[in-house]
Amino acid sequence: MARRQGRGFATIEYPTGMNQNGDPSQAWIKLKPDGRVDVFAGTVDIGQGSKTVHTQIVADAIGVPYDWVTMDNSNTDSSAVCTGTFASRGTFIGGNAVRYAAEKAKERILEIASKELEISADDLEVVDGEVLAKGAPDRKISIPDVAGAATYVYGELITGNGTALKPLAELNDDDGSVTAEPHSAISYAACVIDVEVDDETGEVTVLKMTQVYDVGRAINPTLVEGQIEGGAMMGLGLGLLEDAYPRYPSVEHRGEQFGAYLAPSLCDMPEIDNVIIENPSVDGPFGAKAIGEMANNAQPPAIAAAIHDAVGVWVTEMPATPERVLRALQASAEPRLDGKRVIFDEEISVAAVSADGGEGFWGVDA
Amino acid sequence: MKAVGARLPRYDGIAHVTGRTQYVDDVRVPGQLWVKALRSPHHHAAITHIDTAPAEALPGVHAVVTCADVPHNVYGHLEALGVPADEPLLADGQVRYKGQPIAAVAADSEAIALAALEAIDIRYEERPAVFDIRQGLDPGAPEIHHWGPVYPHFGPHNHRRVRKGDVEAAFDAADTIVEGVYRPQAIEHCPLETQVSLVVPEANGRLTIYSCTQAMYFSLGVVSAHLEWPLNKIKFVGGTVGGGFGGKVDTATETVCALLAIKSQKPVKWRFTREEEFLASSTRAPWHVEIKDAVSKEGWILGRRTLTLHDSGAYSRFSPYGLTKHAFHHTGAYTIPAVSFDGFVVYSNRVPTTAMRGFGVTSVSLAVETHLNRVAQVLGLDPLELRLKNANRIGDTTGNRVVMHDPSTVAVTLAAAERVGYELGDEYRDMTSERRTGELLPEHLAGQQAPEGEHLIVHSATTNGGH
Numbered sequence: 001m002a003r004r005q006g007r008g009f010a011t012i013e014y015p016t017g018m019n020q021n022g023d024p025s026q027a028w029i030k031l032k033p034d035g036r037v038d039v040f041a042g043t044v045d046i047g048q049g050s051k052t053v054h055t056q057i058v059a060d061a062i063g064v065p066y067d068w069v070t071m072d073n074s075n076t077d078s079s080a081v082c083t084g085t086f087a088s089r090g091t092f093i094g095g096n097a098v099r100y101a102a103e104k105a106k107e108r109i110l111e112i113a114s115k116e117l118e119i120s121a122d123d124l125e126v127v128d129g130e131v132l133a134k135g136a137p138d139r140k141i142s143i144p145d146v147a148g149a150a151t152y153v154y155g156e157l158i159t160g161n162g163t164a165l166k167p168l169a170e171l172n173d174d175d176g177s178v179t180a181e182p183h184s185a186i187s188y189a190a191c192v193i194d195v196e197v198d199d200e201t202g203e204v205t206v207l208k209m210t211q212v213y214d215v216g217r218a219i220n221p222t223l224v225e226g227q228i229e230g231g232a233m234m235g236l237g238l239g240l241l242e243d244a245y246p247r248y249p250s251v252e253h254r255g256e257q258f259g260a261y262l263a264p265s266l267c268d269m270p271e272i273d274n275v276i277i278e279n280p281s282v283d284g285p286f287g288a289k290a291i292g293e294m295a296n297n298a299q300p301p302a303i304a305a306a307i308h309d310a311v312g313v314w315v316t317e318m319p320a321t322p323e324r325v326l327r328a329l330q331a332s333a334e335p336r337l338d339g340k341r342v343i344f345d346e347e348i349s350v351a352a353v354s355a356d357g358g359e360g361f362w363g364v365d366a
Numbered sequence: 367m368k369a370v371g372a373r374l375p376r377y378d379g380i381a382h383v384t385g386r387t388q389y390v391d392d393v394r395v396p397g398q399l400w401v402k403a404l405r406s407p408h409h410h411a412a413i414t415h416i417d418t419a420p421a422e423a424l425p426g427v428h429a430v431v432t433c434a435d436v437p438h439n440v441y442g443h444l445e446a447l448g449v450p451a452d453e454p455l456l457a458d459g460q461v462r463y464k465g466q467p468i469a470a471v472a473a474d475s476e477a478i479a480l481a482a483l484e485a486i487d488i489r490y491e492e493r494p495a496v497f498d499i500r501q502g503l504d505p506g507a508p509e510i511h512h513w514g515p516v517y518p519h520f521g522p523h524n525h526r527r528v529r530k531g532d533v534e535a536a537f538d539a540a541d542t543i544v545e546g547v548y549r550p551q552a553i554e555h556c557p558l559e560t561q562v563s564l565v566v567p568e569a570n571g572r573l574t575i576y577s578c579t580q581a582m583y584f585s586l587g588v589v590s591a592h593l594e595w596p597l598n599k600i601k602f603v604g605g606t607v608g609g610g611f612g613g614k615v616d617t618a619t620e621t622v623c624a625l626l627a628i629k630s631q632k633p634v635k636w637r638f639t640r641e642e643e644f645l646a647s648s649t650r651a652p653w654h655v656e657i658k659d660a661v662s663k664e665g666w667i668l669g670r671r672t673l674t675l676h677d678s679g680a681y682s683r684f685s686p687y688g689l690t691k692h693a694f695h696h697t698g699a700y701t702i703p704a705v706s707f708d709g710f711v712v713y714s715n716r717v718p719t720t721a722m723r724g725f726g727v728t729s730v731s732l733a734v735e736t737h738l739n740r741v742a743q744v745l746g747l748d749p750l751e752l753r754l755k756n757a758n759r760i761g762d763t764t765g766n767r768v769v770m771h772d773p774s775t776v777a778v779t780l781a782a783a784e785r786v787g788y789e790l791g792d793e794y795r796d797m798t799s800e801r802r803t804g805e806l807l808p809e810h811l812a813g814q815q816a817p818e819g820e821h822l823i824v825h826s827a828t829t830n831g832g833h
Contacts, residue, residue, distance in 0.1 A: 007786075010735040011753050011779045013699040014727055019691035042582050046610040049376045056369035066369040071377075073605040076582050076597075084581020086615050086721055173521025176528030176693060176707070177767045188699060188774035190782035212781040214774040222373040234611075234723060237553065244552040244649045251409070251464075251497050251716060255554075256641045263556050275781055279774050286370045293724045300550065300728075301735030305749070308739065316736055317549040335744075340540065342744050345547035349656060350673065353500040360503030361673055364525060364708050 001200040005207070008305025011190045014294030015183035016284070018087045022168035025089070025097040026080035028161035029058070029105045033151040035129065035144035037064060039071040039101070042082035043094035048292055049223040050090040054098045056219055057285045061102035062109070063126030064143060071098075080161070088290035091219060092184050093164045095285035100162025108158045109143060112150045116141050185281035185289040188214045191298035195306040199329060202322030204240055204307060206268070209299065212275040216289030221276060224291055228274050231295020237264040238296060239303035240319050316345055378606070389608050390562045390576045391637055398564070399428055399472040401619075401626060401636035402479035404486055405646055406461035406468060409497075409715040410508065411490040413459055418469055421482035426474040429629035430482065433458040436625065437594045443584075443617075444687055445591075450519060452511065453681035453718065455592055455621055461490070462510055462680035463717050465646030472626040472634045495715035499677045500654060502712040510680065510713045517682050517711035524710070526686075526693045528765045531704030531814065533660075536669025539810075540660035544741045547656050548733035552649040552677070555722060559608025560638040561616075561647055565623040567631050573624055577604045580614040588617040589624055600624075612722035615684070616648055651685065651719035652677045653692075653729035657737045660704075665747045667756050668810050669704035672696050674729070678711045679718035684725070685711045691726035694766050698734035699775040700753070701762040703814040753779055754794045761801040761816045769816040773799050 017023060027041035039058050045051040051071050059066040073079060082094060110121040113131035117124070123134050131146060133139040150156045169182035192210040197203070209232050218224045241262040247253045255261030280287025300318055308314050313328035336343040351358035381387040418430045433439045433456040440458075442451030457468045469486060473479035494508040501507060502515040509515075518524045537543060564576040579585040582602040590597050607614060619636040626634045638647065653676055660669040674692060678685035689709045696707050724731070742749035757775035764770070776799045783790055801818070802811060 008739070009750060009753075009779075009782065010731065011699050011757075011775055011782075012727075012731045012735070013695065013758070013773075013775065014724070015691075015695065019687065019694060019726070044580050044582060044605050044607060044610075045378070046580050046607040046614070051605075052374060052377045055377065056372065056374060059369040066372075066374060074603060075605075076586050076600075076602040079582075081583045082581070084579075084584040084615060085610070086580055086612060087725070171690070171766075173523055174527065175530065176526070176765060177530075181768055182694060182766065185772065186770075188778045190778040192782050192786050192788075210782060210785050212778045212785065214778055217370070219370050220372065220374055223376065231723070238550065238728070242551070242553040244554050245652075245716070248551075249498055254645055256644045258556075258640070261554060261556070261644060263554075273785065275785055277774065277777055277781060279772060279777060281772060294727070295723075297724045297728045297731040298735075300732045301739075304732070304736050305739045308743075314546075314736070314740065316547060316732075318551050318732065341543045341545060343545045344740060345545075348549060349547045350500045350654065350675070353498065355501065355504040355506075358500075358673075361675065361708070361710060364523075364527075365706075 003196050003198050004310040005194065005196050006306040006310025007192060007194050008302040008309055009192055010298040010302040012294060012298045013186050013188050014088065014290065014297065015186050016092045016290040017089045017166065017184040020169045020171060020182045021166035023083040023089065023093065024163055024165040025082045025094045026163045027097040027101040028080060029101045029159060031105065031147045031158040033148050035068065035147040037062060037069045039069060039098055040079045041073050041094060041098055042076060042079035043073055043090055044085045045073065046085050048090065048227060049220065050085065050094060053091050053219045053223060054095055057095050058098050058102045061099045062106045064129045068129065088292040090292065091288050092284045092290055095288060096164035097162050099285045100164065101160045104160025104162060105158055108160060109146050112146045112154060113141050116146065116149055185216060185284055187289040187291060187294055189294055189298050191302045193299060193302040193306045195303060195310060197307055197310040197325065199311050202326035204320055204325060206236055206270040206303065208271045210273040212277060213291060214277040214279045215291045216281040216284050217278050217287035218276050219286060219288055224276055225274050227291045227295050229272050232272055232299060233264045233269060234296035235299025236268060238318060239300040243319055314344065317348065387606060389559055389606060390564060390578050393564050393576050395564065395566055395633040398633040398635055399474060399630060400476045400479050401470055401472050401623060401634050402476060402483055403467040404469040404483045406457065406464055406466040408461060408490055408492050409464045409495040410493040411461050412493065413457065413461065413488065414491050415489040417487040420485040420487060421471055424478065424482050424485055426478040427471060427482045428632060429472045429626045430469060431622065431625045431629060432456055432469045436592055438592050441588065441591045443588065443683060449682060449686050453683060463715055465717060470622045470626060472630050497714055497716065499675045499712035499714055510715065515713055517678065517686050526689050526709040528693050528705055528707035530765045533669045533671060533704045533706045536704040537660040540668055541663040542661050542744060543658055544661060544744050545658045546737050546740055548736060550653050550729045550732045552652040552719065554644055554649055555611040555613030557609030557611065557613060560640060560643040561618040562637040563619040563623050564633060564635040565627040566633040567627045572599050572601060573627060574601045574603060575620050575624065577602055577620050578607050578614055579604055579617060580607060580610040585617040585620055589621045592621045593624060612725060613648060613720060615721045618647060646717065648718050648720035650722035651688065655729055655733040657733055659737065659741055661741055661745065663745060665745055665752045665755055666808060666810065667700065667702050670697065670702050672707045674709035676709065676711050677714050677716065677719060679714055679716045681718045682711065683718045684721050685719060688726040692730055695727050695730050697765055698730055699758055700756040701758050701811065701814065703810055705765040707765065750779060750783055750788065751791060751794050754797050759799055759802050763814050763816055
């Protein structure tokens with residue numbers, strides 16, 4: 001009886017946006033008379049920091065300091081449509097909506113500046129809150145002066161709006177083929193988990209997680225790390241602890257309080273090593289891809305692989321509780337061989353559990 | 367200074383950690399009533415009798431609603447995407463899971479509301495229940511819905527399917543066939559903030575809905591559909607959520623509160639207790655995934671057959687969407703030229719399952735990654751080299767004929783190996799994601815590759831508007 005260490009790997013991918021698309025996000029922007037920027041969008045910040053990320057995108061898309069930008073996502077009267085904060089779509093699709101709106105507002109800024117400077121808008125650029133003549137930066141006007149002139153001289157409101165929408169991808173129900181890409185950029189991640197398994201109690205302890213995420217472009221690396229580490233803990237819960245029906249197949253005795261439902265807590269948190277890779281997407285804001293949802297997907301299989309590396313058994317029903325690990329150790333079942341077939345997990349298959357050998361599910365082509 | 371790429375602090379971080387953020391339950395409106403719901407005590411039962419009059423007669427009770435009060439009671443979250451509705455807002459004659467809401471009360475206090483629930487006269491006739499979806503198609507299995515045990519609307523099929531390449535030939539040609547079964551479980555979303563909303567009937571006839579939804583416009587659509595009201599009569603106020611993780615895509619309390627606010631003409635608030643959040647609100651779906659891989663002794667995955675069962679719980683909700691997404695990604699980060707996938711959304715008498723972080727794909731990651739490790743074990747190959755060999759490359763196509771244009775399977779796998787000092791063979795260490803050529807383009811992978819120059823799909827994200 002001993003504590004045995006093991007290491008497991010997993011590599012995963014995850015799409016951005018609703019599957020098959022058709023999920024718009026819209027935003028609009030107005031400038032105050034002193035050049036400060038108001039952004040209105042319906043994208044809910046669920047704690048991941050999308051409002052901060054969107055503000056960063058707008059600041060750079062126009063070319064003004066970050067603290068000039070205020071974002072209001074508080075209600076459906078002042079904001080336009082956002083399908084919602086799910087499907088890992090906040091930074092990419094919501095972010096594109098505010099980016100497009102900012103680019104439109106910037107065009108209006110350049111038009112007004114062009115009148116004030118008497119220089120073609122094509123020959124102007126925006127740098128740090130000022131509109132400069134390209135190649136002659138001493139000829140310039142500040143964005144506060146542009147906004148003031150728009151309001152009080154030209155009688156105009158500088159605005160911009162944008163919609164990010166990829167049209168619905170049609171799906172062939174017979175073979176699953178699609179006529180257009182059914183999602184936006186795909187993100188990738190790899191995860192290495194080191195565990196210690198007590199082969200007497202079946203208890204598994206995660207010692208370290210090393211995780212690599214390709215997020216295209218980290219708009220805010222601190223918030224990316226927040227997603228990686230928060231997701232890592234959710235993945236640890238999936239791999240080792242949580243079960244809404246812990247006595248399944250009985251559905252009784254469910255945890256109804258935090259004290260009875262085993263969600264991971266800080267004392268379960270291992271050392272976490274984060275690596276961010278930036279392989280830019282072709283059409284995300286500043287090359288960004290998604291990070292949100294995928295962050296809890298790689299840990300359960302990496303944990304299963306690490307348990308196998310440590311004690312030589314596969315746990316394929318999650319979570320890998322001490323009971324499941326011990327049962328696997330006691331059974332120490334080798335896969336069944338049948339000709340060139342190598343058959344794992346036969347006892348939990350549809351064929352074994354259903355009354356008709358799984359024919360109803362496996363036989364749809366018959 | 368460039369803002370993009372900067373480690374700027376979260377705009378709401380200080381407010382959160384100093385307790386100054388205003389969540390929905392912090393909003394106080396004078397004269398507000400409290401809501402409680404009568405929930406099914408049975409997993410599956412007919413409602414043979416219900417009389418709410420004794421509850422309505424209690425002092426301090428201002429309104430009681432049942433399915434008879436809902437203008438459009440059965441509304442599907444995904445009707446716009448062609449997923450027909452099957453879930454009543456309030457149960458109508460039958461309950462299909464323990465905790466299903468049947469009636470709701472608005473009263474001066476939560477205690478009075480609870481007493482009113484006790485006063486409702488209701489009788490049930492229990493029915494047999496299904497909890498193991500593997501037995502969902504068994505002859506004589508209890509009937510949950512009259513149309514059958516599985517969601518039937520994947521075009522002409524009762525299952526989502528993917529077919530690509532010659533799977534029979536791949537299995538005939540295989541040196542080894544590796545078969546495994548993977549069962550990720552149901553889990554709770556566990557938000558610190560339970561489901562909550564406050565609905566204020568305004569003097570001008572509008573409703574203001576303070577909501578913890580993750581998707582204000584989505585929930586606005588759900589409430590307006592149930593009420594059969596135009597969008598401009600309802601204002602959602604939100605944008606600050608005390609934890610969502612997918613569970614707050616369900617519009618759990620807003621519509622019932624709206625009905626009670628309209629009926630009582632008073633502001634009403636419904637906040638789930640922690641027990642309701644754990645026991646009656648939705649969970650992540652449990653899945654059942656069976657994979658059979660046809661592999662060569664060199665470590666090529668020639669073909670794959672997959673059977674996936676998705677436990678939908680008592681109603682379809684988002685499950686058909688989640689299963690379709692699962693189907694689109696069922697080969698993981700790898701290229702397999704011949705696939706046959708069948709996936710079923712199977713009903714059970716568990717609480718309805720819903721969206722949760724990684725929806726549809728968390729199950730793929732567990733199944734595919736564990737299965738690949740087993741393939742490596744069976745063949746006696748290095749598990750990372752197996753991944754790198756079969757990795758998505760530029761120009762590869764998925765089972766759904768999606769062409770890869772910026773895959774990073776190779777990049778992230780190599781970076782992880784380097785970070786932990788894992789030794790790889792020479793031919794793997796310098797691998798890139800460039801188009802397959804030479805030894806990385808064996809005969810079985812040649813046909814799946816998109817023609818040169820067509821690997822970049824121009825994304826069609828559109829902009830509109832101007833000033």
